[in-house]
Amino acid sequence: GLAGCAVLAGIAASGGEAFGEEEAVQRRLGLDDPLVRSGCRDVQVGEPCHRHVKWAMEHGIHERPDLFPGLSALSSFDDFQVALHTDPYAQCPLPCSAVQAKAVAAAGADAGAMTAKGAESAEDGRVTIASGSGSHLGWQPSGRTVGQGHWCRVEEPRHGWRIRGCGWDASGLQLKVLTYNLFWWNLFGRRHGNGGSAGTMIAGNSEPLPYDIMGFQECESVAWVLGDAGFAGKFAGLTGPHALCIAYRKAAWELVNDGVADVGEDRSDQWYGTRAAMWARLRYRKTNQTVMFVNHHGPLPVGTGGRCGGEATAFNLLKLIAEEAYQGDSIILVGDFNAGPEAPTVKSLNGRLFPVFTGNSFGGVDHVLSSCTKVVSTRNLGDGGSDHDALEVVFQL
Numbered sequence: 001g002l003a004g005c006a007v008l009a010g011i012a013a014s015g016g017e018a019f020g021e022e023e024a025v026q027r028r029l030g031l032d033d034p035l036v037r038s039g040c041r042d043v044q045v046g047e048p049c050h051r052h053v054k055w056a057m058e059h060g061i062h063e064r065p066d067l068f069p070g071l072s073a074l075s076s077f078d079d080f081q082v083a084l085h086t087d088p089y090a091q092c093p094l095p096c097s098a099v100q101a102k103a104v105a106a107a108g109a110d111a112g113a114m115t116a117k118g119a120e121s122a123e124d125g126r127v128t129i130a131s132g133s134g135s136h137l138g139w140q141p142s143g144r145t146v147g148q149g150h151w152c153r154v155e156e157p158r159h160g161w162r163i164r165g166c167g168w169d170a171s172g173l174q175l176k177v178l179t180y181n182l183f184w185w186n187l188f189g190r191r192h193g194n195g196g197s198a199g200t201m202i203a204g205n206s207e208p209l210p211y212d213i214m215g216f217q218e219c220e221s222v223a224w225v226l227g228d229a230g231f232a233g234k235f236a237g238l239t240g241p242h243a244l245c246i247a248y249r250k251a252a253w254e255l256v257n258d259g260v261a262d263v264g265e266d267r268s269d270q271w272y273g274t275r276a277a278m279w280a281r282l283r284y285r286k287t288n289q290t291v292m293f294v295n296h297h298g299p300l301p302v303g304t305g306g307r308c309g310g311e312a313t314a315f316n317l318l319k320l321i322a323e324e325a326y327q328g329d330s331i332i333l334v335g336d337f338n339a340g341p342e343a344p345t346v347k348s349l350n351g352r353l354f355p356v357f358t359g360n361s362f363g364g365v366d367h368v369l370s371s372c373t374k375v376v377s378t379r380n381l382g383d384g385g386s387d388h389d390a391l392e393v394v395f396q397l
Helices: 002-013 021-029 048-061 077-085 102-111 110-126 185-189 197-204 222-229 309-322 346-350
Strands: 142-148 154-157 176-179 215-218 235-239 243-248 253-265 275-283 290-297 330-336 354-358 364-371 375-382 392-394
Touching: 021 354, 048 077, 048 102, 048 185, 154 309, 176 197, 176 290, 176 330, 176 364, 197 222, 197 392, 215 275, 215 290, 215 330, 222 235, 235 253, 243 253, 243 275, 243 290, 253 290, 253 309, 253 364, 275 309, 290 309, 309 330, 309 346, 330 392, 346 354, 346 364, 354 375, 354 392, 364 392
Parallel strands: 176 215, 290 330
Antiparallel strands: 142 154, 176 392, 215 243, 235 243, 253 275, 275 290, 330 364, 354 364, 375 392
């Protein structure tokens, strides 16, 4: 990915003196191919860059040709990839077919500052989870380890272990949640919010029952989204790493605690970094009911579970929940998992959490899962200018 290419370009620019630890990083990522070391890579289906280029070719060039000077509807995929290479949101390396000495030199000029960051991202990503207490759900491993040989290895939970329940207090509370991949580089980076289309869609579906908690992926500024929806004074926003955001309605909910942990990593052929789960435990002000809301953006390539594999990604998510959630919490897991309904990640989760709702985008990679089986309604709200649909679920707690 972009960080990996920066590491390599920085090493090349050093004249070979920086080899050693960085060289080990290259080999570990599988990115020591001579073409990759030159600073270029031909992207594959499923990568963020690939879908960004396809959008530019099929929609962008027709709707906003001013954003693509020198290109036309007849320009090639590589031409568009070169154009998007300079866009920080697009995450596009230079295509190998278009690499020239001048382009490689220009790309390498910015790589030195990113070298340390890229190496740190590759080497230091770890699942860091606090030790459980008697009040936590508690992790019950089986002894079978998946993801062998990687930092993300984890034991499978014991047979029959699952998370079920809608909380202790049967108050009849209806909880309305949303998950939405915002396609940030394009919708906000290139189209500057598209007239607030995402926020307007969210606001238009917030009545008569308002949203309680929302999880966003590819979110660089939750304040921008909340502002477009007219929710700036009504919702509190949490911004995590890996472009993950959570927002909750302040009048109804108070934050108990929150955190983030890496649970997976992209595979070397589509490597953009580690992948995280961001979580927030929230208490309903009127009844003191608690919800653990987990927001996740899964590893690439789509459907594989990335470097760690689908089972390891799923079990790391479940372990995080088990060791951070408390007895009596209602658990809600949302996100763009980069995994369809039949992918190992989702199938490994479905036996442990209840599969509530799946979207249509990219073969159904957006999901809502929960410990609570009392579902009042589900709705696909449409894309609102993104390339993913926003999914809404109302639970009865």
